[in-house]
Amino acid sequence: MTSAPTAAARRVAKAGVQLVNTARATGARGYRSPGFAADGYCIEPGFVDARAAAAILADVERFTDRAVTASGVDGVVLRDRAKRQQRDLNVRQLTHAEALSPTLGELLRSGRIERAFAGLTGRALRIGGITVQIDWPDTETKRGLHVDSHWPPTFKAFVYLTPVRSPANGPFCVVPGSHRHRVRKLRAIAGDYLTGRDHTDLDHEYSMDEAVPLLGEAGTSIFADQRLAHAGCPEHTTGTRVMAVAYLYDEGTRPPAFLGH
Numbered sequence: 001m002t003s004a005p006t007a008a009a010r011r012v013a014k015a016g017v018q019l020v021n022t023a024r025a026t027g028a029r030g031y032r033s034p035g036f037a038a039d040g041y042c043i044e045p046g047f048v049d050a051r052a053a054a055a056i057l058a059d060v061e062r063f064t065d066r067a068v069t070a071s072g073v074d075g076v077v078l079r080d081r082a083k084r085q086q087r088d089l090n091v092r093q094l095t096h097a098e099a100l101s102p103t104l105g106e107l108l109r110s111g112r113i114e115r116a117f118a119g120l121t122g123r124a125l126r127i128g129g130i131t132v133q134i135d136w137p138d139t140e141t142k143r144g145l146h147v148d149s150h151w152p153p154t155f156k157a158f159v160y161l162t163p164v165r166s167p168a169n170g171p172f173c174v175v176p177g178s179h180r181h182r183v184r185k186l187r188a189i190a191g192d193y194l195t196g197r198d199h200t201d202l203d204h205e206y207s208m209d210e211a212v213p214l215l216g217e218a219g220t221s222i223f224a225d226q227r228l229a230h231a232g233c234p235e236h237t238t239g240t241r242v243m244a245v246a247y248l249y250d251e252g253t254r255p256p257a258f259l260g261h
């Protein structure tokens with residue numbers, strides 16, 4: 001009689017599968033759009049028109065006031081990163097943001113984000129949630145370069161609701177093509193393991209000098225494979241950045257546990 005694998009054995013097997021898929025950068029070269037396959041991201045100016053972006057911003061702008069500490073809306077959780085960790089101390093997130101803004105709700109229900117990703121990747125992706133993220137200027141506590149997950153791949157659509165015209169406005173930054181890296185990712189994971197760090201941290205293997213800031217007016221959307229080495233710009237000195245962030249994963253699979261966190 002064979003006995004069921006123990007929880008520890010299941011964890012080891014899962015880690016093995018993750019490592020093999022990370023080592024192969026599985027699927028990262030096979031995207032429908034050659035540009036997305038090469039770079040791992042795409043910027044679409046005007047994906048949300050200026051009037052709609054302004055309407056969403058008007059619906060959520062009250063949360064840029066630090067004195068507001070609760071959403072006051074059923075199902076919407078306001079989370080200040082400063083309450084639970086030592087980095088990203090000037091980042092605020094609001095979950096289930098579609099409940100805050102009818103215009104954002106319409107965008108979510110329209111299927112446009114999934115269709116845009118299908119065109120870029122050839123994959124059927126499902127939205128796991130949409131948040132609004134508010135970033136106040138910060139040059140000291142930003143989390144360094146990281147991935148959201150090594151495996152399974154996850155994707156995000158970022159919609160800027162305020163103009164992000166220079167590094168001083170705190171753009172989303174990526175190392176182009178790093179979603180395809182194999183050896184460097186394995187070196188990073190080994191380094192994280194040896195130093196007891198989060199296995200998604202990459203900042204000891206990659207440098208911000210390799211990263212490009214992704215800029216755009218309000219309404220610009222960035223579609224990204226979150227296996228890219230990425231970070232919020234640590235040179236954010238001017239203005240509060242507000243953006244909506246949709247989280248996506250492969251349809252037919254279970255949403256990764258960290259989604260929305």
Ligand SMILES: O=C(O)CCC(=O)C(=O)O
Pocket residue numbers: 135148156170171172173230231232233245
């Ligand atoms: O604030 C940013 O631009 C970075 C966001 C980020 O790291 C993420 O969504 O995983």
